[in-house]
Structure formats: structure tokens, C-alpha cells
Amino acid sequence: MTAILLATPYYPPNLGGVQQYVWNLARQLRKRHDWRVVVVTTAEPGVAYRREVDADGVTVHRLPSLRRISNTPVGTGWTGAIRRIIRDEKIDLVNAHGPVPLFADLARRAAGDVPFVLTYHAGRMRKGSLAPDLVLATYEGMLLASTVRRSQELICASEHVGDDLPKLFSGRQTVIEPGADLDLFRRTPVPPEQRIVFSASLEKATAYKGLADLLHAVARLAPSLPDVHLEVAGSGTAEQDYHELARRLGISERVTFAGYLSGERLAEAYRRARVLCLPTHFDNYPTVIVEAMATGRPIVATRVGAIPMFVSEGGSGLLNEPGDIDALTGSLRTVLTDYDLAARLGATGADFVAANLSWQHQSDRHVAVFQRAMAGGRTVSRTEASRQG
Structure with missing residues (x-):
């Protein structure tokens, strides 16, 4: 039985796209391919190391961290700890996930001669201020570049990632987008209720997901749509700030x-809603959009990252520019008041996911890349990779 180590700085119950990607991949490797799956991740600052085995038989090692700097966990002794886990769990392959700096790079160092695959989930990391951007650019040009060079195989979570970092990946990447588990995210008819669902981390560092914009949009919709309601699926350090914003806007009773x-429970939240809204200011390929599309829900989102590559304007959703609350309000109003349009958009999205983005299919593609890495192979070009997919 093949044993794989999935290295990711964060993992459920921490909420986020990369976390859900790794969680889904772990389960498909266990259920569909009968691999032994081990995850190494970090615990919350101040929480001791622990090893656990979940209900699906995935072993999870949570390494202690000292603190977080922005969204990057910081700790000591991680390289040695990962090396011991690789040895004790008899790991055949390491698959590490970025872009959070350092953790994937330490996993590559710990892997030694064990085959290593890097999966990268975002384009260039920039904060919009000089000092942090200089640090991130230096990281990408030096430490990350070294990790990329020493990887047997490279996976990018969308075409956008490789397009944004062409010199880094040099066409070696295989693109494998996030999928949806069709057994879990089952397609159902669009409900008549004027209900919106938002699903994302509510950490202060993920304010870019746009929940504040969505709350303002709901406040603008409320006078003319007395039944409009927003369900927020997520938790984090900024949650109370959003409660307070809803109170100030006078919509506390309209937000759950x-x-x-x-x-x-997440699948049920999608099915309760008329529409999933994610007005993110920047992103790559949000998994929640794919999952909601699989359940037959139309999408209202923004034209950022890879979103326009899989949410077709007027086909499976409505797209706006980030931060444009007027346009966001208008798109939501359209979907919430036109049931036939919502049903058509939802059906188009569900058909697209079923044909292209099931996790069952995407896990098969991962296994092909992993087996190539273990056999010593290496991708040659994006064109060849797309043919293999």
C-alpha cells in the first residue's frame, strides 16, 4: 500500500480553499485508491503536538506553533519533526502545499531522497505595501524557487497560477483544479427562498474574501426584498467584527x-440557498464555488484569479469587479428575483462540474502525477500535461 504525506500549514477544522483541497484529496486517496494517507500540519499557537486518526482513517500530525506572522505560522523544530514522521510512517511520497511561505519548503528539506511533489495554489503574493511585497518577492525568487527546482513534479491549482508565475514553473506544471465530491455535494433544485450563502474563513487575514461588501449589499437589498437572508458559513478572529457590522447596518435579523x-452540514447550507456569493477581492480558485455549483446553485462572484475561467458570465453565474457594491447588489437582486434565471445558471454550473471537476476524477489525475514522481519521471510542458489530463 502506497503511503503519502500531505504537508499543509493549515488543515480542517481551519477553513480555507487549500485546507479543503487537501482534505478532499486525502479522502479520495483513501477511499478511491486505498492509499495510506498521513497529513502533517500546524496546531494553533500554544497548543501542544498531537497525533490523531480521523473517521476516514487519515492520520493527522499537528505540530506546535509559536505564533502567526500575517497568515504564516511560525515554529521551531519542524524540519526534524517532519523528517521523523516520514521515517516512522514509512512514507513513499511527500506532497506539500503552498503558497503560505516556509512550511512546504521545510517539508521539501525534510523529504531528503523521498520523492517530492509541490502543489501551488496561488499566483504572486503581494500585500500592496513596499516592505511586505519585497519580502515576498525575495522568498519567491530564492527559497520557493529552490523548492520548485528540487521537486520531481509540480501541480498548480489553476492555469492562473502558472500564468502569473511563468518563470518560476517554466512550463513544468500539471494543472489540477479543485473539485467537488459529487456523492456529498448532490444536485438539487434551486429553492424559492431569497437566501444567500457565503462560505469562507472569517480570519482577519482573509478579509479580502469580501464579507463586509456582502453585508453592505444585503443592507441595500433589504428595503425592497423583505425576505432576503444571508447565511455565513465560517469562523475566525474577525467574526465578532462582522456581527457588529451587521448590527450597525440594521440587518442582524437577516444574517445567520x-x-x-x-x-x-456545508452541503446542506448550499442546498438551502438560492445563490452562493463570494465577492472576493483577490483569489485563485475558490473551492466553495465549485462545491456550490455541484449542488446546482448559481454563483455571484468577482472577476479575479481563475474565477472567470470556470464561472461563465451569464452561463453559471454573474461576475462583478471587486469592491463594486452597487454592481454586487444588482447581481444579487437579479438572481434573487428571477427564479428561472437562477435555475438555468445553477443547472449550467452543475453540468460543468459533473463533466469536468468531480474530486473522483481529479484524484485520479493526482495519482498519475504521484506515480510519475515515484517512478522518477518529470513533466515536460503544459501542453503535454494537458494531454495527459
């Missing part, structure tokens, strides 16, 4: 903060 949802 459901907390962290996963699995069937």
Missing part, C-alpha cells in the same frame, strides 16, 4: 452566522 461547517 452558522460557524464552521464541513461535509454534509
Whole structure:
């Protein structure tokens, strides 16, 4: 039985696109391919190391961290700890996930001669201020570049990632987008209720997901749509700030903060809603959009990252520019008041996911890349990679 180590700085119950990507991949490797799956991740600052085995048989090692700098966990002794896990768990392949700096790079160092695959989930990391951007550019040009060179195989979570960092990946990457588990995210008819769902981390560092914009849009919709309601699936350090914003806008009774949802509870939240809205200011390929599309829900989102590559304007959703609350309000109003349009958009999205983005299919593609890495192979070009997909 092949044993794989998935190295990711964050993992559920921490909520986020990369976390859900790794969580889904772990389960498909266990259920569909009968691999032994081990995850190494970090615990919250101040929480001791622990090893656990979840209900699906995935072993999870949570390494202690000292603090977070922006969204990057910082700790000591991680390279040695990962090396011991690789040895003790008899790992055949390491697959590390970026872009959070350092963790994937330490996993590559710990892997030694064990085959290593890097999966990268975002384009260039920039904060919009000189000092942080200089640090991130230096990281990408030096430490990350070294990790890329020493990887047997490279996976990018969308075409956007490779297009944004062409010199880094040099056409070696295989593109494998996030998928949806079609057994879990089952397609159902669009409900008549004027209900919006938002699903994302509510950490202060992920304010870019646009929940504040969405709350302002709901406040603008409320006078003319008395039944409009927003369900927020997520938790984090900024949650109370959003509660306070809803109160100031006078829409507290129109917003349900459901907390962290996963699995069937998250699928039920999608199915309760008329539309999923993610007005993110920058992003790569949000998994929640794919999952909501799989359930047959139309999407209202923004033209950032890879979103326009899989949410077709007027086909499976409506797209706006980030930060344009007037346009966001108009798109939501359209979907919430035109049931036939919502049903058509939802059906188009569900058909697209079923044909192209099931996690069952995407896990098969991962296994092909992993087996190539273990056999010593290496991708040659994006064109060849797309043919293999």
C-alpha cells in the first residue's frame, strides 16, 4: 500500500480553499485508491503536538506553533519533526502545499531522497505595501524557487497560477483544479427562498474574501426584498467584527452566522440557498464555488484569479469587479428575483462540474502525477500535461 504525506500549514477544522483541497484529496486517496494517507500540519499557537486518526482513517500530525506572522505560522523544530514522521510512517511520497511561505519548503528539506511533489495554489503574493511585497518577492525568487527546482513534479491549482508565475514553473506544471465530491455535494433544485450563502474563513487575514461588501449589499437589498437572508458559513478572529457590522447596518435579523461547517452540514447550507456569493477581492480558485455549483446553485462572484475561467458570465453565474457594491447588489437582486434565471445558471454550473471537476476524477489525475514522481519521471510542458489530463 502506497503511503503519502500531505504537508499543509493549515488543515480542517481551519477553513480555507487549500485546507479543503487537501482534505478532499486525502479522502479520495483513501477511499478511491486505498492509499495510506498521513497529513502533517500546524496546531494553533500554544497548543501542544498531537497525533490523531480521523473517521476516514487519515492520520493527522499537528505540530506546535509559536505564533502567526500575517497568515504564516511560525515554529521551531519542524524540519526534524517532519523528517521523523516520514521515517516512522514509512512514507513513499511527500506532497506539500503552498503558497503560505516556509512550511512546504521545510517539508521539501525534510523529504531528503523521498520523492517530492509541490502543489501551488496561488499566483504572486503581494500585500500592496513596499516592505511586505519585497519580502515576498525575495522568498519567491530564492527559497520557493529552490523548492520548485528540487521537486520531481509540480501541480498548480489553476492555469492562473502558472500564468502569473511563468518563470518560476517554466512550463513544468500539471494543472489540477479543485473539485467537488459529487456523492456529498448532490444536485438539487434551486429553492424559492431569497437566501444567500457565503462560505469562507472569517480570519482577519482573509478579509479580502469580501464579507463586509456582502453585508453592505444585503443592507441595500433589504428595503425592497423583505425576505432576503444571508447565511455565513465560517469562523475566525474577525467574526465578532462582522456581527457588529451587521448590527450597525440594521440587518442582524437577516444574517445567520452558522460557524464552521464541513461535509454534509456545508452541503446542506448550499442546498438551502438560492445563490452562493463570494465577492472576493483577490483569489485563485475558490473551492466553495465549485462545491456550490455541484449542488446546482448559481454563483455571484468577482472577476479575479481563475474565477472567470470556470464561472461563465451569464452561463453559471454573474461576475462583478471587486469592491463594486452597487454592481454586487444588482447581481444579487437579479438572481434573487428571477427564479428561472437562477435555475438555468445553477443547472449550467452543475453540468460543468459533473463533466469536468468531480474530486473522483481529479484524484485520479493526482495519482498519475504521484506515480510519475515515484517512478522518477518529470513533466515536460503544459501542453503535454494537458494531454495527459
